[in-house]
Amino acid sequence: MRILGISAHYHDSAAALVVDGVPVWAVQEERLSRHKGDAAFPLLAIESCLQHAGMDPDELDAVVFYERPMLKFDRVLTCTLRAFPQSWRAFPKAMKNLLGEKVWMRGIVSSHLGVPGRKVLFTEHHQSHAAAAFLTAPTRRAAIMTADAVGEWATLSIGDGERLPNGATKIRRFREIRFPHSLGMLYSTFTAYLGFRVNEDEYKVMGLAAYGKPTQVEDVRRLIRRTPDGAFALDLKYFEFHTTAERSYSSRFIELFGPPRNPYEPIDFNTAEGRRFADCAASVQRVLEDTMVELAQSLHHETGLPDLCLGGGVALNGVANARLLAESGFDRIFVPPAPGDAGCAIGAALYCDRIHFGNPDRDLPDHPFWGPSVDGSELAQLAREDGHSAAVCEDDALINHVADDLAADRIVGWMEGALEFGPRALGHRSILAAPHTTEMRDRLNREIKYREPFRPFAPVVPIESAGRYFDIPPGGARLARFMSGVFPVRREWRSQLRAITHVDGTARLQILEHAMAPRLHALLEAYGRRTGIPVLLNTSFNLAGEPIVNRAVEGYSTFLRCKIDVLVAGGTRVMKRTSGMERTPVHKMKEEIA
Numbered sequence: 001m002r003i004l005g006i007s008a009h010y011h012d013s014a015a016a017l018v019v020d021g022v023p024v025w026a027v028q029e030e031r032l033s034r035h036k037g038d039a040a041f042p043l044l045a046i047e048s049c050l051q052h053a054g055m056d057p058d059e060l061d062a063v064v065f066y067e068r069p070m071l072k073f074d075r076v077l078t079c080t081l082r083a084f085p086q087s088w089r090a091f092p093k094a095m096k097n098l099l100g101e102k103v104w105m106r107g108i109v110s111s112h113l114g115v116p117g118r119k120v121l122f123t124e125h126h127q128s129h130a131a132a133a134f135l136t137a138p139t140r141r142a143a144i145m146t147a148d149a150v151g152e153w154a155t156l157s158i159g160d161g162e163r164l165p166n167g168a169t170k171i172r173r174f175r176e177i178r179f180p181h182s183l184g185m186l187y188s189t190f191t192a193y194l195g196f197r198v199n200e201d202e203y204k205v206m207g208l209a210a211y212g213k214p215t216q217v218e219d220v221r222r223l224i225r226r227t228p229d230g231a232f233a234l235d236l237k238y239f240e241f242h243t244t245a246e247r248s249y250s251s252r253f254i255e256l257f258g259p260p261r262n263p264y265e266p267i268d269f270n271t272a273e274g275r276r277f278a279d280c281a282a283s284v285q286r287v288l289e290d291t292m293v294e295l296a297q298s299l300h301h302e303t304g305l306p307d308l309c310l311g312g313g314v315a316l317n318g319v320a321n322a323r324l325l326a327e328s329g330f331d332r333i334f335v336p337p338a339p340g341d342a343g344c345a346i347g348a349a350l351y352c353d354r355i356h357f358g359n360p361d362r363d364l365p366d367h368p369f370w371g372p373s374v375d376g377s378e379l380a381q382l383a384r385e386d387g388h389s390a391a392v393c394e395d396d397a398l399i400n401h402v403a404d405d406l407a408a409d410r411i412v413g414w415m416e417g418a419l420e421f422g423p424r425a426l427g428h429r430s431i432l433a434a435p436h437t438t439e440m441r442d443r444l445n446r447e448i449k450y451r452e453p454f455r456p457f458a459p460v461v462p463i464e465s466a467g468r469y470f471d472i473p474p475g476g477a478r479l480a481r482f483m484s485g486v487f488p489v490r491r492e493w494r495s496q497l498r499a500i501t502h503v504d505g506t507a508r509l510q511i512l513e514h515a516m517a518p519r520l521h522a523l524l525e526a527y528g529r530r531t532g533i534p535v536l537l538n539t540s541f542n543l544a545g546e547p548i549v550n551r552a553v554e555g556y557s558t559f560l561r562c563k564i565d566v567l568v569a570g571g572t573r574v575m576k577r578t579s580g581m582e583r584t585p586v587h588k589m590k591e592e593i594a
């Protein structure tokens with residue numbers, strides 16, 4: 001059975017193809033359209049899925065959309081009318097927005113793809129998140145918690161999932177919390193207040209939090225109170241996101257927390273104002289964590305299960321995830337590589353396969369690499385046309401050259417195999433560098449990533465060495481598989497891992513098993529043989545404001561526009577002509593291989 005899953009029209013659209021119960025392809029629209037956070041109907045991603053499988057749309061058994069547009073319409077209409085007359089300005093825009101194309105999804109899918117309307121199905125938004133979290137995890141029974149800004153009505157759901165011995169699958173929802181009461185919206189409101197982009201920059205709030213003290217926890221708690229049934233409710237007088245699209249916080253919010261940050265002014269921790277914003281971030285971070293921990297504790301108590309699957313955009317908060325692991329009572333926590341809305345494309349397709357059609361349970365590959373593969377020969381041709389030195393090497397020679405590059409403080413653009421699905425570079429589209437000095441961190445920030453200096457870089461380490469450099473609790477390696485947990489760097493190594501150690505002594509590390517990315521694993525080992533420390537700085541291969549690179553030409557164009565010294569795609573290694581460093585002539589490298 002062939003099922004296409006689609007997520008679209010909020011942020012980060014994506015498509016995924018599931019064939020006979022197993023994902024075979026999944027890609028975010030932004031990676032193909034090159035428009036960051038592309039929320040359009042994902043025609044390119046869909047085409048890419050079909051092309052990969054060599055299929056025409058009429059060979060699809062079902063196309064599943066990741067939420068129910070009429071329920072969403074119901075929510076927007078109800079909230080807008082409830083907030084009338086304050087919402088009168090927002091009303092025409094909201095109606096135009098939804099009625100324009102988003103509500104009539106069956107017709108849109110049907111006309112775009114030429115499939116009959118009866119083949120177009122819908123899952124609920126949080127069912128998609130739950131399926132993406134549970135059905136991709138290597139567990140047969142688990143509690144499930146999903147939390148985001150909002151889907152149709154639900155903003156947080158709890159339940160459980162079970163893969164039965166007879167091949168049937170159950171995903172149950174015990175309870176849900178509904179809009180406008182939303183942990184994601186609470187965090188996004190502070191994201192906007194702190195001058196960052198909502199739905200994009202929430203991780204900056206988490207990074208900023210490490211610089212502050214949670215001095216305003218009591219004030220944040222006025223915004224969100226726990227209810228007797230164990231849920232929570234926002235005090236809506238502090239918010240405006242439910243009445244207008246213009247601003248998410250109210251004047252009462254500003255009375256409580258002070259004037260919002262001007263996005264164009266850098267945050268200076270030497271000023272009282274800079275520290276106020278950091279304290280504010282630390283306070284909302286603490287309240288988010290406390291709330292998640294309490295909800296997870298009661299879910300653990302209720303289910304008695306050792307495993308928890310987490311989904312929804314809130315599951316991208318690695319600091320909260322680490323606290324959940326430490327304090328919720330669950331032994332293992334599974335966060336998929338794409339817990340946000342893009343991942344719902346896989347979730348919706350899998351939910352439809354297992355639950356709607358009742359197809360038998362399948363073990364799924366445990367990796368994030370579901371997109372297009374990079375072509376090293378394309379890079380070699382591009383580079384040679386421009387007069388750059390391009391060498392095509394076999395694996396061992398390539399690994400040794402790149403390890404030498406990294407040990408000589410060269411910054412490497414690393415493209416390998418299939419593109420990651422999800423927001424993080426997990427070793428196939430990464431910028432790699434030596435992790436030891438603050439100079440390297442500043443160089444990357446200044447010359448390549450052009451981003452705020454307070455944001456940390458992440459490390460990648462082989463699973464065999466992780467415990468030596470990082471303080472990994474039981475279950476931590478699983479959480480760090482897709483970079484979903486933040487853990488302490490061991491004190492004795494912090495001075496040698498300055499580029500990846502955050503101000504509070506932690507790192508959002510990726511722990512790499514050989515089978516998941518063998519060449520990167522080999523590179524880490526080779527780097528370790530040269531420097532004594534098999535750890536590399538790993539940041540996503542993109543420039544500020546651009547999506548992560550996909551094809552060789554995009555990696556090459558990025559390489560030319562910034563100060564990356566070496567570019568690798570598959571077996572091809574290119575050095576920048578202008579880098580002023582000694583170059584290895586092509587003929588010499590070929591001799592070495594021979």
Ligand SMILES: [Fe+2]
Pocket residue numbers: 125129148149150151312313340341
């Ligand atoms: Fe969501």
